Amino acid sequence: MEKKISILKKGFFIVVLAFVAMPVFSQSRSLVGSWHLIAADKILPDGSQVADYGTAPRGIAIFTADGHYVIEIFRSDRLKFASGDRVKGTPEEYKDAVLSTSCHFGTYTVDTAKSTITFHINGASYPNWDKTTRVSSFILEGDKLTWRVPPRSDGSIPVSIFNRMP
Numbered sequence: 830m831e832k833k834i835s836i837l838k839k840g841f842f843i844v845v846l847a848f849v850a851m852p853v854f855s856q857s858r859s860l861v862g863s864w865h866l867i868a869a870d871k872i873l874p875d876g877s878q879v880a881d882y883g884t885a886p887r888g889i890a891i892f893t894a895d896g897h898y899v900i901e902i903f904r905s906d907r908l909k910f911a912s913g914d915r916v917k918g919t920p921e922e923y924k925d926a927v928l929s930t931s932c933h934f935g936t937y938t939v940d941t942a943k944s945t946i947t948f949h950i951n952g953a954s955y956p957n958w959d960k961t962t963r964v965s966s967f968i969l970e971g972d973k974l975t976w977r978v979p980p981r982s983d984g985s986i987p988v989s990i991f992n993r994m995p
Contacts, residue, residue: 860939860946864890864974864991869902869931872977874984881987882929890974890991898937898948902989904929930954944968946976 866888871881880886883905890900908925910918918926933953939946948963967976972993980986 858894859941859969860892860937860974861894862892863994864892865994866890866902866989867992868988868990869904870988870990871981871985872988878988881985882931888989888991890989892937896936896938897934899934900932900989902931927954933958 866886869880869882869886869888870878872878882888882902885905886902887905888900888902890898892898907929908922910922912918931954933948933950933955935951936949937946938949944966946965946967948965950958950961950963952959963979965976965978967974974991974993976989978987978989
């Protein structure tokens with residue numbers, strides 16, 4: 830009898846574990862894969878949408894089935910370091926290098942009911958985001974993924990648009 834109860838407890842534990850883990854994987858399946866950046870815009874307080882990272886930004890987003898991600902966004906017209914040496918840049922070159930890049934990685938969860946992605950950021954090009962959580966609303970239309978970042982201090986709202994890579 831005691832052996833049957835032990836087996837039942839183990840079985841119950843496995844079922845509970847499956848229920849806890851399954852939503853994370855099933856909710857995020859729609860985003861799993863590699864995505865090519867097609868636009869990195871911002872919506873201004875007056876409602877107009879303008880380029881935020883130049884006219885032809887470059888970038889990628891990768892979402893894995895086990896809940897990890899990496900995002901890299903680069904402005905299209907970045908300054909080159911005149912010295913050709915990354916440790917010998919000018920203040921202007923360093924400033925541009927930081928402001929022309931938005932990268933972060935970590936784990937993610939998707940709430941399909943709310944259409945949100947929660948980024949649990951392990952590290953970022955902007956150090957203040959390290960070890961933080963950010964929630965962004967998203968729209969997935971076929972192979973086009975768009976998400977909005979919470980408003981910046983100036984009231985603008987960054988919008989990233991990606992196409993799924995084949």
